[in-house]
Amino acid sequence: MRNIKLIIEYDGKGFNGWQKQPNKPNIQGEIENAIERITGEKVELYASGRTDAGVHAIAQTANFKTNSSIPIEKLCLAINSQLKKSIVVKEATEVDENFHCRYNCKGKKYRYIINNSINGSAIYRGLEYHMLAKLNVDKMREAAKFFVGVHDFKAFKSSGTSSKSSVREIYTAEVIEEGERIKIELTGSGFLYNMVRIISGTLVDVGLGKIKPEEIKDIIENKDRTKAGKTLPAHGLYLVEVYY
């Protein structure tokens, strides 16, 4: 059987997340149905991981097995022709039969976008989190450094996750200011349930002066979720890249 890897962009609004589930709009199900319509086969998509309800992806990855002989260069357009416009397959490549988007994943990059202006944006309102109170970006940048490295991120995950260990490695943590926008970019080996949104919420508390940058160290060490910031809303979060 052929093993096909897809790179997928989606607007998370209107979906109850990546994962297939009955009676709720989901991205996995939409793409599996689109593939079935063009190949006649029921396939299962193996993603790099789930994304939650409302979260966007610039480059989610997922693979599937197929006996279809559709030429690889025609596959994207064929699948896209069967999809809603809020999901676009950007690239399809043929990969080794043992390749698996989740098991072979070496890391991921996420971006959280905050619009830090008094009135927010009309055009990008569904694509960023509007935060009126002025944030101190220098302090946020200083705080972000403490997340880098191998840590037990128990204080930065929501309950309901099935992961055995909450130890993860964060490779880079950047806070980028672009006009009225603040972008928090994290790359790491993997991320726990809501981890990026809780780290972003904690950096917001630093930006507001509620938490000092150097306190991040203690919050990580104490492993107490209540000491970290709140979980920011889904519509500001993007899965940007998956590394193999």
Add this chain to the structure above:
Amino acid sequence: MRNIKLIIEYDGKGFNGWQKQPNKPNIQGEIENAIERITGEKVELYASGRTDAGVHAIAQTANFKTNSSIPIEKLCLAINSQLKKSIVVKEATEVDENFHCRYNCKGKKYRYIINNSINGSAIYRGLEYHMLAKLNVDKMREAAKFFVGVHDFKAFKSSGTSSKSSVREIYTAEVIEEGERIKIELTGSGFLYNMVRIISGTLVDVGLGKIKPEEIKDIIENKDRTKAGKTLPAHGLYLVEVYY
């Protein structure tokens, strides 16, 4: 009376353009109604100019006269509290009683965004024009230079405009490549009806090899609309700045 100048951002989707008109959603009417609700006065907004159905604005300007004593620093939030989320007043300033957003306008900047990739974008689909065929950006850039200067732009306007003269000055014409996006940015003294969308459509024909860059000169001189490119769709166009 006080004279207030607003800077306004809007997502053009769902509006039949800036101008007030009965029974069709329009941006001017929405803002005038919002101002009436907070001041109790019927006001008239004088914009830098109209924008067409579906066109976006990052910074449209408009002024209005009022007897209201609402402090200027509270005006934005007050108006925005009465507006749909697709319109945001970004700034309100008190200006000289004779200032008029249209008559005092010294120039404008427009941007046209083309997504030049095979599959387009899921996230930004309503905010850019998707064009599958690969465009030659170097040729487009070369062609853009011919628009700069004082010219009769009769070949680059749609009929139905009431302007007496079709002579305008274009100050700068840039073609910027950013990943899969091509941005056409024009600044000028003023623009005729559909002028930016027709110039962009003509540059697309250059990018496709249908028109040679140096032919732009003749197309301008011949003043024949049929020799220029087609009018690109509204949803890729942004009014970026108005100069005073």
